[in-house]
Amino acid sequence: MSEAALDARISLTRxxxxxxxxxxxxxxxxxxILGPNGGGKTSTVLALAGVLPLEEGHVVVxxxxxxxxxxxxxxxxxxxxxxxxxxxxxxxHLRAIxxxxxxxxxxxxxxxxxxxxxxxELARVGLGDLVDARPSELSSGQAARVALARAxxxxxxxxxxxxxxxxxxxxxxxxxxxxxARRLRDYGGVTVLVTHDPLDALTLADRLVxxxxxxxxxxxxxxxxxxxxxxxxxxxxxxxxxxxxxADSHEVLTLAGGTPLIVGESPLGQVWAAVSPHAVVLHRERxxxxxRNVWAMRVTEVTLRGQSARxxxxxxxxxxxxxxxxxxxALGIQVGxxxxxxxxxxxxxxxxx
Amino acid sequence: xxxxxxxxxxxxxxxxxxxxxxxxAAAGRGAAVGMSRRxxxxxxxTRDGLQPGRRGVGxxxAAALTAxxxxxxxxxxxxxxxxxxxxxPRGGIESGSGVTGTVTVLAAASLTESxxxxxxxxxxxxxxxxxxxxxxxxxxxxxQVNQGAPADVVALAGEAAAKPLDPARVRSSDTFASNSLxxxxxxxxxxxxxxxTDLSGLDLKVVLCEVTVPCGKAAAATLxxxxxxxxxxxREIDVKATLAKVSLGEADAAIVxxxxxxxxxxxxxxxxxxxxxxxxxxxxIIRLDDEAATRVFVHAVLxxxxxxxxxxxxxxxx
Amino acid sequence: MTWxxxxGLGGPAxxxxxxxxxxxxxxxxRADWGRLVSDVTGGTALPALRLSLVTTSSTAVLxxxxxxxxxxxxxxxxxxxxxxxxxxLTVPLVLPPVVGGVALLMTWGRTGILGQYLSPLGIEIPxxxxxxxxxxxxxxxxxYVLAVEGAMRGLDPRLESVARTLGASDLRYLRTxxxxxxxxxxxxxxxxxxxxxxxxxxxxxxxxxxxxxRTQTAPLAVYVALQEDPSVATSISIVLLxxxxxxxxxxxxxxxx
Numbered sequence: 001m002s003e004a005a006l007d008a009r010i011s012l013t014r015x016x017x018x019x020x021x022x023x024x025x026x027x028x029x030x031x032x033i034l035g036p037n038g039g040g041k042t043s044t045v046l047a048l049a050g051v052l053p054l055e056e057g058h059v060v061v062x063x064x065x066x067x068x069x070x071x072x073x074x075x076x077x078x079x080x081x082x083x084x085x086x087x088x089x090x091x092x093h094l095r096a097i098x099x100x101x102x103x104x105x106x107x108x109x110x111x112x113x114x115x116x117x118x119x120x121e122l123a124r125v126g127l128g129d130l131v132d133a134r135p136s137e138l139s140s141g142q143a144a145r146v147a148l149a150r151a152x153x154x155x156x157x158x159x160x161x162x163x164x165x166x167x168x169x170x171x172x173x174x175x176x177x178x179x180x181a182r183r184l185r186d187y188g189g190v191t192v193l194v195t196h197d198p199l200d201a202l203t204l205a206d207r208l209v210x211x212x213x214x215x216x217x218x219x220x221x222x223x224x225x226x227x228x229x230x231x232x233x234x235x236x237x238x239x240x241x242x243x244x245x246x247a248d249s250h251e252v253l254t255l256a257g258g259t260p261l262i263v264g265e266s267p268l269g270q271v272w273a274a275v276s277p278h279a280v281v282l283h284r285e286r287x288x289x290x291x292r293n294v295w296a297m298r299v300t301e302v303t304l305r306g307q308s309a310r311x312x313x314x315x316x317x318x319x320x321x322x323x324x325x326x327x328x329x330a331l332g333i334q335v336g337x338x339x340x341x342x343x344x345x346x347x348x349x350x351x352x353x
Numbered sequence: 354x355x356x357x358x359x360x361x362x363x364x365x366x367x368x369x370x371x372x373x374x375x376x377x378a379a380a381g382r383g384a385a386v387g388m389s390r391r392x393x394x395x396x397x398x399t400r401d402g403l404q405p406g407r408r409g410v411g412x413x414x415a416a417a418l419t420a421x422x423x424x425x426x427x428x429x430x431x432x433x434x435x436x437x438x439x440x441x442p443r444g445g446i447e448s449g450s451g452v453t454g455t456v457t458v459l460a461a462a463s464l465t466e467s468x469x470x471x472x473x474x475x476x477x478x479x480x481x482x483x484x485x486x487x488x489x490x491x492x493x494x495x496x497q498v499n500q501g502a503p504a505d506v507v508a509l510a511g512e513a514a515a516k517p518l519d520p521a522r523v524r525s526s527d528t529f530a531s532n533s534l535x536x537x538x539x540x541x542x543x544x545x546x547x548x549x550t551d552l553s554g555l556d557l558k559v560v561l562c563e564v565t566v567p568c569g570k571a572a573a574a575t576l577x578x579x580x581x582x583x584x585x586x587x588r589e590i591d592v593k594a595t596l597a598k599v600s601l602g603e604a605d606a607a608i609v610x611x612x613x614x615x616x617x618x619x620x621x622x623x624x625x626x627x628x629x630x631x632x633x634x635x636x637x638i639i640r641l642d643d644e645a646a647t648r649v650f651v652h653a654v655l656x657x658x659x660x661x662x663x664x665x666x667x668x669x670x671x
Numbered sequence: 672m673t674w675x676x677x678x679g680l681g682g683p684a685x686x687x688x689x690x691x692x693x694x695x696x697x698x699x700x701r702a703d704w705g706r707l708v709s710d711v712t713g714g715t716a717l718p719a720l721r722l723s724l725v726t727t728s729s730t731a732v733l734x735x736x737x738x739x740x741x742x743x744x745x746x747x748x749x750x751x752x753x754x755x756x757x758x759x760l761t762v763p764l765v766l767p768p769v770v771g772g773v774a775l776l777m778t779w780g781r782t783g784i785l786g787q788y789l790s791p792l793g794i795e796i797p798x799x800x801x802x803x804x805x806x807x808x809x810x811x812x813x814x815y816v817l818a819v820e821g822a823m824r825g826l827d828p829r830l831e832s833v834a835r836t837l838g839a840s841d842l843r844y845l846r847t848x849x850x851x852x853x854x855x856x857x858x859x860x861x862x863x864x865x866x867x868x869x870x871x872x873x874x875x876x877x878x879x880x881x882x883x884x885r886t887q888t889a890p891l892a893v894y895v896a897l898q899e900d901p902s903v904a905t906s907i908s909i910v911l912l913x914x915x916x917x918x919x920x921x922x923x924x925x926x927x928x
Binding site for chain 3: 046051085089091106150151156160
Binding site: 490492493496558560563565566585586587588589590594598601602603604 | 897899901
């Protein structure tokens, strides 16, 4: 990371939630903020935009101080930001081109130049033939692309996206996501992308910041986070079973609640233990064989995903197994049925807490 | 506003309703014309009817026996003085017990105080009798009667005002009082008005009655006689509204009836108009039906006590 | 619907329709059409109609110029004081107009709380055309403010966040986004306020008096005419009715759903 293009600490109170989030990014970087709903993601974005004032902290973008708590504060219109929300929120009375030209016009660009720029931006997101369309004439995906063009038409130093794809249907979402990814590659400023969709985060972000209950719980590149999730929420997002464990003796961990977990490594002290749902094998009868972790469990939930199914199990620990639909049928899996689950010791990865 | 407000909501409701009482054909149309809240000074018993639209209602004390006897005796005597002695029906006035029901009276705004007083006395004398009086400009009242307003009696400011009245509805007509004009000014007299001629001052604010109503016609006649052209800022819809503009201090002078100046009790000062320039109006009281209660009311107005009340409030003899 | 429920609802509904429409029919039926033109062009009718047009238009302009910013500020504030202020502003809506007229006299009259200072300066409002406009604005502006505030509150607040981050100031957002989007609300607010002003009687006659050409608006002329020549009253009423229906029709087609 060269000189930080974004250096911010956002500290404020929203209702009962105390938010305290620090962010840093280099030019051209995309920061993905993930976290459960009501955890402070949107507040962070609104504070960066200047819509919410800071109680503590600061926002410095490209060497310019936008806000220091208790000090001078730039209003939203005095910050070089672009904002894109779940709904496109196009100005319904303006044509696509005038929506996109709104930012440059507001920042003093002459009408002609602003419209030329707007035309270019619309062409960049593949809407060159819809410049004169009214928002009511656009599909949701097209509207989202106009919103993207509008947010970037004034060359903001900071681009804020809050769940930009969440209102779209799955097919449109996939297409808009790749459009967004392409456009973000050309964008030189810092992007902060709030999402709860792991796919958005993993495909669009250079670095992930997890915010839970107002605080940052994990920061890392997508591959780092995938490898070593550090909270149950992060693990759920990346699809892993994660347990806080105590490593007391050779190759045996003790989970919260006292359940032992046999591992193929020899860690020591406080560790995380992660198990991929694919590594969990389900049986009708107690399995014979090499698996060293075997539990008799009860099914609490079955979710179908394409050709596979996620089976949630409970007691003596919470465990998610990912199995094929064929297995579901063969094993007669349904909520409430009792099964045996096994995990090989070598499928359990551990890392320090 | 300085006028006191004594209101009894239940009384007001009763006073405000115009029960058709067996004249259903007339009821609906009457209500549609001019009987709106601004249409007249509708009140049962009003002692402070200075403001337009005001509905002051005085309390009606329980029937006092002494008053009853006194009024009955005097009312009985009054019948001899009346040009229509036969108006006394079935001895009701003498006995005081036989007459019940409601009399609905439409009266010129200038009669507010005197009719309120007469009605109150009459109701004390006849516990079963209710008098409902609605006040307004004579012109409006005549229109209301012609449109079928459910009234028993109409009393107007001037014989001329009665001319458009539908003759088919008139059962009897008697002149019961007279009234002359006077200049009303605020007590401080900010315009230094001393005579009719002063009314032509350009920086003076003069309020008159609208020319369609009797006090406006009378004022126009007087001003013509005096060859004065006053600086008029407003022509009000009836004489009480005209007076109110002066008593509120918004106007410097108005031409109203002498009785209004008396009734205002110091809220305005009166400046007399010489007899040779003045216009005198004779007030007719017109019966619209022959019901006993109606006759009792008309009789009370024409009686010496009625006349005494009118005289004490500034009216002249008929 | 069964025939029974159709009858049970249809009966009262029909009565309601008759209550509302029969007076209009009666007005048209009883009109002396042969005299309509001479009634309206002669005497006090034409000056009164002209005065009504001038004063109601002025009232509409005042509502637009003063009421729009007020509606804007009300719509954007959630302060407890704002709620009280809004409640206070609706009082003229329910106040009997005559009481409004008295209150205006107490304010602008010679001895009124403002009038006593204006009078020595030679500024006297009562009995002037200005007084008519003041009275009409007093009764009509609440309709406008509430209608426009409602429309402004209906705007998505996120539109403002987006506009602000695009560099638009408060005022630029108001001018380029909020106002264009509440044009329907402004139009219906203006129609309501204008109609209320056109029908204004009580506050006007109490505060501004009744003088042909200066303070005698069309409703006052109707009232006075009724005392002597009901035909003139009917004729003016028909003109008022026609103008109201035309304005309502124009607005309905365009902006009012």
